[in-house]
Each structure stands twice: as C-alpha cells, then as structure tokens.
Amino acid sequence: xxxxxxxxxxxxxxxxxxxxxxxxxxxxxxxxxxxxxxxxxxxxxxxxxxxxxxxxxxxxxxxxxxxxxxxxxxxxxxxxxxxxxxxxxxxxxxxxxxxxxxxxxxxxxxxxxxxxxxxxxxxxxxxxxxxxxxxxxxxxxxxxxxxxxxxxxxxxxxxxxxxxxxxxxxxxxxxxxxxxxxxxxxxxxxxxxxxxxxxxxxxxxxxxxxxxxxxxxxxxxxxxxxxxxxxxxxxxxxxxxxxxxxxxxxxxxxxxxxxxxxxxxxxxxxxxxxxxxxxxxxxxxxxxxxxxxxxxxxxxxxxxxxxxxxxxxxxxxxxxxxxxxxxxxxxxxxxxxxxxxxxxxxxxxxxxxxxxxxxxxxxxxxxxxxxxxxxxxxxxxxxxxxxxxxxxxxxxxxxxxxxxxxxxxxxxxxxxxxxxxxxxxxxxxxxxxxxxxxxxxxxxx
Amino acid sequence: xxxxxxxxxxxxxxxxxxxxxxxxxxxxxxxxxxxxxxxxxxxxxxxxxxxxxxxxxxxxxxxxxxxxxxxxxxxxxxxxxxxxxxxxxxxxxxxxxxxxxxxxxxxxxxxxxxxxxxxxxxxxxxxxxxxxxxxxxxxxxxxxxxxxxxxxxxxxxxxxxxxxxxxxxxxxxxxxxxxxxxxxxxxxxxxxxxxxxxxxxxxxxxxxxxxxxxxxxxxxxxxxxxxxxxxxxxxxxxxxxxxxxxxxxxxxxxxxxxxxxxxxxxxxxxxxxxxxxxxxxxxxxxxxxxxxxxxxxxxxxxxxxxxxxxxxxxxxxxxxxxxxxxxxxxxxxxxxxxxxxxxxxxxxxxxxxxxxxxxxxxxxxxxxxxxxxxxxxxxxxxxxxxxxxxxxxxxxxxxxxxxxxxxxxxxxxxxxxxxxxxxxxxxxxxxxxxxxxxxxxxxxx
Numbered sequence: 001x002x003x004x005x006x007x008x009x010x011x012x013x014x015x016x017x018x019x020x021x022x023x024x025x026x027x028x029x030x031x032x033x034x035x036x037x038x039x040x041x042x043x044x045x046x047x048x049x050x051x052x053x054x055x056x057x058x059x060x061x062x063x064x065x066x067x068x069x070x071x072x073x074x075x076x077x078x079x080x081x082x083x084x085x086x087x088x089x090x091x092x093x094x095x096x097x098x099x100x101x102x103x104x105x106x107x108x109x110x111x112x113x114x115x116x117x118x119x120x121x122x123x124x125x126x127x128x129x130x131x132x133x134x135x136x137x138x139x140x141x142x143x144x145x146x147x148x149x150x151x152x153x154x155x156x157x158x159x160x161x162x163x164x165x166x167x168x169x170x171x172x173x174x175x176x177x178x179x180x181x182x183x184x185x186x187x188x189x190x191x192x193x194x195x196x197x198x199x200x201x202x203x204x205x206x207x208x209x210x211x212x213x214x215x216x217x218x219x220x221x222x223x224x225x226x227x228x229x230x231x232x233x234x235x236x237x238x239x240x241x242x243x244x245x246x247x248x249x250x251x252x253x254x255x256x257x258x259x260x261x262x263x264x265x266x267x268x269x270x271x272x273x274x275x276x277x278x279x280x281x282x283x284x285x286x287x288x289x290x291x292x293x294x295x296x297x298x299x300x301x302x303x304x305x306x307x308x309x310x311x312x313x314x315x316x317x318x319x320x321x322x323x324x325x326x327x328x329x330x331x332x333x334x335x336x337x338x339x340x341x342x343x344x345x346x347x348x349x350x351x352x353x354x355x356x357x358x359x360x361x362x363x364x365x366x367x368x369x370x371x372x373x374x375x376x377x378x379x380x381x382x383x384x385x386x387x388x389x390x391x392x393x394x395x396x397x398x399x400x401x402x403x404x405x406x407x408x409x410x411x412x413x414x415x416x417x418x419x420x421x422x423x424x425x426x427x428x429x430x431x432x433x434x435x436x437x438x439x440x441x442x443x444x445x
Numbered sequence: 446x447x448x449x450x451x452x453x454x455x456x457x458x459x460x461x462x463x464x465x466x467x468x469x470x471x472x473x474x475x476x477x478x479x480x481x482x483x484x485x486x487x488x489x490x491x492x493x494x495x496x497x498x499x500x501x502x503x504x505x506x507x508x509x510x511x512x513x514x515x516x517x518x519x520x521x522x523x524x525x526x527x528x529x530x531x532x533x534x535x536x537x538x539x540x541x542x543x544x545x546x547x548x549x550x551x552x553x554x555x556x557x558x559x560x561x562x563x564x565x566x567x568x569x570x571x572x573x574x575x576x577x578x579x580x581x582x583x584x585x586x587x588x589x590x591x592x593x594x595x596x597x598x599x600x601x602x603x604x605x606x607x608x609x610x611x612x613x614x615x616x617x618x619x620x621x622x623x624x625x626x627x628x629x630x631x632x633x634x635x636x637x638x639x640x641x642x643x644x645x646x647x648x649x650x651x652x653x654x655x656x657x658x659x660x661x662x663x664x665x666x667x668x669x670x671x672x673x674x675x676x677x678x679x680x681x682x683x684x685x686x687x688x689x690x691x692x693x694x695x696x697x698x699x700x701x702x703x704x705x706x707x708x709x710x711x712x713x714x715x716x717x718x719x720x721x722x723x724x725x726x727x728x729x730x731x732x733x734x735x736x737x738x739x740x741x742x743x744x745x746x747x748x749x750x751x752x753x754x755x756x757x758x759x760x761x762x763x764x765x766x767x768x769x770x771x772x773x774x775x776x777x778x779x780x781x782x783x784x785x786x787x788x789x790x791x792x793x794x795x796x797x798x799x800x801x802x803x804x805x806x807x808x809x810x811x812x813x814x815x816x817x818x819x820x821x822x823x824x825x826x827x828x829x830x831x832x833x834x835x836x837x838x839x840x841x842x843x844x845x846x847x848x849x850x851x852x853x854x855x856x857x858x859x860x861x862x863x864x865x866x867x868x869x870x871x872x873x874x875x876x877x878x879x880x881x882x883x884x885x886x887x888x889x890x
Contacts, residue, residue, distance in 0.1 A: 178683075180629050180630055182627030184627070185625055
C-alpha cells in the first residue's frame with residue numbers, strides 16, 4: 001500500500017513540508033481552509049516581517065528548492081533608522097556578505113504550492129475546513145466549504161500546519177488530558193500600509209535595508225518589495241498610551257499623527273488615509289503548548305509555537321521544524337520515534353524563539369535608536385570580527401547560523417551580562433576601540 | 446417583560462448563583478450537561494478538598510442559605526499529621542473557634558439545586574450540552590442529549606459556571622481576538638480512596654481534623670464524611686520520581702507501597718486494591734484567562750480561575766465570585782457596569798488564589814511535617830494572639846477572613862520575609878517564646 005500523509009494547511013510550512021514528504025515517497029494530501037491563494041487576490045495586512053534568513057534557506061536547500069525562492073528574495077544587509085528629524089543611521093546586520101531577505105508572503109506561498117504540486121502530484125484541496133480529528137487513528141473530518149459536504153480522510157500520520165489558531169490544536173489536542181497551552185496577546189496591534197514606488201518605479205528609500213522609525217513605545221518598519229514599493233507596518237499599543245490605535249479615531253488625527261512623528265515617511269506617502277482604512281488592525285499573540293505530537297498527529301510551525309514578529313524568525317522557525325522533522329525521520333524511518341524525539345528536541349527551541357522575539361520587541365521599540373545600544377553593537381561587531389570563534393553576536397547566531405535557538409538564547413544572555421559591565425566603564429565612549437577593552441571582554445567570556 | 450438569565454452549569458457555583466438571581470427577581474434557566482446528581486449515583490473521584498471556609502459561608506449567608514448547609518458540614522479545627530512511624534502531630538488552623546468544614550460535594554450540590562428550585566422555580570434542564578454561544582446577543586445553542594434536538598435560548602445575560610473545562614470558554618470566548626488564556630497541568634495527579642467507618646460506625650481516626658500523611662514529594666490526605674468514613678486522596682507525580690502513579694502498575698506494588706509509606710493508614714484500610722481500581726487517576730490544572738466577561742456573557746468560578754486544590758479554596762472562591770457579582774449588581778443595577786467592574790476588581794484575586802494554591806502545594810508536600818515550619822507557625826500564632834491587629838497569619842487571612850486574596854497574598858509575602866529573618870536567629874528554638882523575639886517581629890512589620 002502506498003504510504004500517505006495528510007497536511008492540514010497549505011501555508012508556507014505546509015507547502016514546504018509537502019515538498020519534503022514527496023521526496024520520501026509519500027502520497028501527500030493537503031487540506032486548506034482558504035481559497036487558492038494563486039487565484040485569489042492576496043489578502044493584505046498579513047505579511048509582516050517576512051524576512052528569510054539562514055535557517056529558512058537551509059531548509060529550502062535541503063528540500064531542493066532554494067534556487068526557486070532566490071529569484072524573488074531581496075537582500076537587506078542592515079537596518080536604516082529614521083529619526084523624527086529625518087536623520088538616517090545605518091546598522092549592518094552582520095558581515096558584508098550577510099543579509100536577511102525580504103520576500104512577499106503571497107508570492108512565496110504561491111511558488112511553494114506550485115513546487116509541492118510539481119515535485120510529485122500532491123493534491124491540494126482548497127476551501128476544506130478541518131472540523132474534527134481522531135488523534136489516535138490519524139483520521140480527520142472535513143467540511144467542503146463549497147458543497148457543505150462532510151467527509152473523513154485518514155493517513156499514516158497527519159501534520160497540522162494550520163497556523164497560530166490551529167483548528168486541530170483548538171478542537172482536539174487542547175482537550176487531551178494534561179495538554180498544556182497558553183495564548184498571550186501583547187498589548188500592541190499592527191496595521192500595514194503600502195508605500196508605493198516612485199513615479200519612475202524607483203525605490204523611494206534605500207532598497208537593500210529594513211527601515212525602522214523607532215519612537216519609544218511604538219514604531220514603523222518597512223520592507224522592500226520587488227516592484228519598488230515597501231510593505232510598511234505600524235506597531236503600536238491599542239490603548240492606554242500617549243499614542244494608541246484606539247485614539248486615532250478620525251482622519252484628521254491619523255494625518256496629524258504621521259505628520260508629527262514620521263515626517264519623512266509622511267512626505268513620501270500618498271493616500272495615507274485611504275491606505276489606513278484599507279488594511280485591518282491586527283493583534284499579535286504568542287501561543288505555547290506541549291506536547292506537540294499526540295497519537296498520529298504532529299504540530300508544525302505556528303500551530304506549535306506562533307510568535308510575535310520582532311525577530312523575523314516565525315517563518316524561519318517553521319521551515320527549520322521541517323528540516324528537523326526530516327532529519328529525524330531519516331534517522332528512524334518510523335513516525336513513532338520521529339514524533340517522540342521531535343518534540344523533546346525541538347520544544348526548548350520553540351520556547352527560546354518566542355523569548356527572543358519578545359526581547360527583540362523591546363529592543364526594536366526602545367533601544368534601537370539609542371546611542372549606547374549602537375555603541376554596544378559596534379563593540380560586539382569588532383570583537384566578532386577579531387575573534388569569530390569566541391564571540392558571535394546574538395543577532396548573527398539567530399539569523400546567520402543554524403545554532404539551536406535555545407543555545408543562542410543562552411549565549412545571548414551570557415554576552416549581555418558581559419556587555420553590561422563593559423558599557424558601565426565610565427569612559428567607554430572614548431576607549432571602546434582599545435586593545436584593553438578587547439582583552440577585557442575576551443577574558444570575561 | 447420578565448427579566449431572564451441563563452446559567453450554564455448546575456454545579457456548586459451555578460446553583461448558588463441561581464439562588465442569588467431569584468432574589469433579584471430574575472427568571473433563571475439552568476442548563477447542565479450531566480444528569481441530575483440527585484437521581485444518579487454521585488460520581489466518585491471528584492470531591493477532593495471540599496473544605497468550606499469563611500468566604501464560602503459569607504456568600505451562603507448573603508444568599509440566605511447558610512443554615513441549610515450547616516446541617517451537613519463537619520468542622521475541622523486543625524491538621525493531624527501522620528508520620529511514617531505512625532506518630533501524630535496536631536496543628537490548629539486558627540484560634541479555638543476557627544475551623545474549616547468538610548462537606549460532600551454531591552450532598553452540597555444536591556441541597557443547592559433543591560434550594561435553587563425551591564427559592565423560586567428556577568428551571569434546571571439536565572443532559573443539555575451547550576454547543577455554541579453568540580456572545581454579543583446573549584444567545585446559546587443547546588443540544589438535548591436525550592433527544593439529540595438542537596435549539597437556541599436567549600437571555601439578558603448568560604453566566605458560564607461550567608467549570609475548568611468550560612464549553613463557553615473553549616468554544617466561544619477563546620476564539621475572541623485578544624483573549625488571553627492558559628491551561629497548565631501540574632506534574633502530579635490524584636486518586637481517591639474511601640476509608641470506611643469502623644465496625645460500629647465510628648470514625649477510625651480523629652473526626653474533627655484534616656489528616657495529612659506528608660511524604661515529601663507526595664502525600665495522602667483525608668477529610669471526614671458524615672457517615673464515619675473519610676474521603677482520602679493520594680497526590681503523587683505521574684512519573685519520573687521515586688514513587689509515581691505510572692510505576693504502581695501491579696496490585697503487588699500498590700500493596701507494598703501503602704504498607705511501606707502509609708503503614709497506619711494501611712492497617713485501617715480494607716479492600717485497598719479494589720478501592721484503588723474503582724477510582725480514576727485524575728489530573729490537576731490551573732486555567733487563567735482574561736477578560737472574564739465578553740458581551741452578555743460572564744465566567745463564574747472555575748471557568749474563570751480553576752485552581753489546584755491545595756488551599757481548599759476553589760469552591761470558596763467561586764462562592765465569593767457570586768457575592769462580589771451580587772454586590773456590584775446591587776450597586777449598579779445594570780449588567781454592563783457590573784460586568785465591567787467585576788472582572789477588573791476580581792481578576793487579581795483569581796490570580797492570587799491560584800498563586801496561593803500553588804504555594805500551599807509545596808507547603809503541604811514538603812514542609813508541613815518540618816520541625817522548623819511547625820515552630821514558625823507556632824511563633825506566628827503567638828504574635829497573632831498577642832497582636833491580632835498587627836499580625837494575622839496567612840492561613841487565617843485566606844480561610845477565616847474576607848480580606849481580598851490579592852491582599853492576603855501580598856501580606857503573606859511580607860510576613861514570610863520577616864519570619865525568614867527570625868528563623869535564622871541561631872538559638873531561635875530556645876528563645877522563640879521571649880519578649881525579645883516578639884518585639885523584634887513587631888518592629889519589623
């Protein structure tokens with residue numbers, strides 16, 4: 001009998017996992033609640049921070065589809081910070097050849113679906129909602145949203161790649177005895193805006209960078225698109241702060257807000273108000289749970305460890321899940337052992353990914369424009385340059401390496417302790433580039 | 446038009462709230478998933494630690510049904526600790542007239558249902574499962590489990606008193622944007638055993654006490670029943686410890702276990718093995734969430750703040766919820782303001798209740814038999830005796846007062862800090878009863 005798996009969700013992780021599973025000779029059946037993204041208009045407001053980095057690339061490469069994605073990826077070699085006065089400050093993410101890559105979620109998803117189908121006739125069934133799951137027997141109940149027909153399907157194993165609000169997790173796993181679960185919303189929401197290309201199709205601001213307008217308790221960011229436009233996202237509290245979404249309740253207030261706090265952006269942005277009203281205000285949450293595998297079901301990606309987008313690692317972590325699952329499957333050649341080890345190995349990394357994302361939320365919001373923060377990063381970059389085997393900055397570990405998230409998180413904490421001591425040296429601004437400081441740091445490692 | 450409320454769940458909190466609402470002139474309709482507890486056999490294994498204390502009594506009194514419950518309540522004035530050698534140590538819970546009261550969950554529930562119906566023809570519909578809720582419009586969808594009929598009902602407001610695994614919370618509230626939620630299982634499970642009355646119907650161990658066999662990482666407790674028997678509960682890890690439920694996988698091991706670690710209990714207990722197999726092994730979890738009210742729905746009791754049973758406060762907190770909700774309703778005379786203030790005022794107390802329960806889990810397990818712990822409690826009792834306005838022990842605040850849980854928790858932390866310093870005094874065992882120590886403590890408050 002042909003080996004068969006079911007994947008619930010044809011998003012980024014689901015479609016990549018389909019490619020992997022075809023390689024293993026499985027018949028792959030995918031059920032997706034939404035319509036075919038390739039035929040529908042791509043829904044706006046849901047593409048924040050799709051920044052591909054090393055872990056994502058590593059998994060795409062292993063699946064054999066790296067080249068296909070490279071064609072649509074725009075390298076961003078650093079952050080450009082925009083002050084209220086319109087001054088720009090540049091901070092490289094890593095060494096010269098190191099970059100994270102801006103990709104459109106919709107475009108990426110469409111390519112992956114094509115590849116999943118092409119690499120060996122996976123069936124993708126759209127507008128099929130998963131309404132129930134028999135965890136023990138690998139069975140799911142589906143509703144065809146076009147015909148309202150209800151039917152069952154069954155496979156050797158089922159992967160729930162159905163996102164932060166996973167139906168399989170909500171409707172089935174969460175009701176399993178001793179299943180730990182939490183969903184926690186941060187007090188900020190986000191709203192997308194599209195900064196169009198200039199009149200000649202040109203990029204209005206530096207193409208190969210991630211732009212940030214840090215303003216303390218809120219911020220705007222922008223990532224380049226292929227057509228010269230930028231997808232911009234405003235992150236801000238819902239309420240109870242000087243600036244808050246719920247207080248921007250008239251067009252006039254919105255206009256004044258942007259004119260006041262993001263003047264350079266305001267000057268580049270036509271139809272600000274229309275743009276504002278086109279896109280929804282969305283919330284952000286962290287969901288943690290355990291176990292990640294129950295019976296013949298496994299959670300993959302956001303359904304297991306959805307996070308806030310502030311390290312740009314949500315997608316990369318999901319892709320890395322596929323890579324880890326794949327490695328274990330090759331090691332064991334059976335799902336029972338693969339599932340057992342997958343969650344034991346991978347859960348600490350899911351937790352660390354979320355802790356990193358939350359920490360970086362505060363960094364981007366509160367510190368990224370800070371003089372001391374920039375100096376600290378400059379010192380760390382220098383130590384890394386001179387002692388690459390002894391000091392790898394946290395951002396580099398997370399974005400440009402495949403070190404486990406949990407390891408990176410621990411290393412980052414250690415480094416932060418050292419750097420806090422260094423930054424307290426009274427004349428650090430003058431002597432930061434000295435041999436003395438370099439040796440002091442090395443001795444503290 | 447007659448004012449109408451719906452209560453989902455005819456458990457302890459639901460039936461008490463029905464009594465309250467009849468007082469306010471509401472038509473009360475209750476839907477309960479299970480069968481009528483008064484006609485069915487009371488399900489075993491679900492009655493741990495039903496210890497009524499001040500908050501519970503206070504709410505029963507306000508509802509006008511205190512006297513009805515007093516008839517079935519057995520006072521427990523202190524803890525009796527049983528050592529492995531069979532030695533007994535007694536520790537009073539409070540002053541002479543202060544006691545917590547052992548009540549049978551089933552019996553209590555039956556009386557409350559009778560009272561709810563009697564105090565003004567509430568309708569209780571059994572075997573009705575709530576399968577959906579329209580939070581905004583105060584509507585619920587029900588399934589009559591006897592006929593499989595599905596129908597809707599609607600009320601001014603709906604109260605979800607449907608327990609730790611609340612259907613309304615799982616199926617509706619949890620899917621509301623920005624609803625924070627967590628369910629966390631402790632690593633221990635519990636199993637009930639029934640220690641029968643002696644051959645003459647007499648209590649085999651002290652009637653007016655809560656018995657504890659503390660053994661470090663696990664413990665057995667016993668609460669008196671009206672018929673001379675005791676409901677006993679073994680709390681123990683599922684796995685990964687010297688003694689664990691999953692390792693007690695043969696009758697021989699179970700027998701040896703009791704004989705070894707609870708010899709005095711073992712000698713009193715006939716049919717241990719049968720008893721063991723009759724009752725299920727159950728898990729324990731803490732569920733936290735917020736908001737507690739959405740639209741026309743409010744969570745009450747365990748559905749809002751279910752906790753582990755180690756402070757004996759789960760039911761008392763649920764009853765106190767009713768009291769607080771009632772006070773606010775009388776203040777505002779409308780549900781919108783009542784709901785708004787209820788959750789703001791009460792959420793910190795729900796959180797504190799859970800923190801207290803978790804802390805007491807460690808106290809009962811690890812410290813209750815400890816010499817230093819007993820001395821510390823003795824000192825605190827003395828200070829309380831001499832300075833009742835300055836020092837009220839935490840247990841007394843929680844069990845014998847109506848001080849807010851959140852206040853009690855903070856006070857307890859402050860007291861613990863003082864006592865930790867006192868207990869470090871080298872010859873404290875000799876001088877604990879001195880004027881010097883008394884003055885030192887008073888000066889530190």
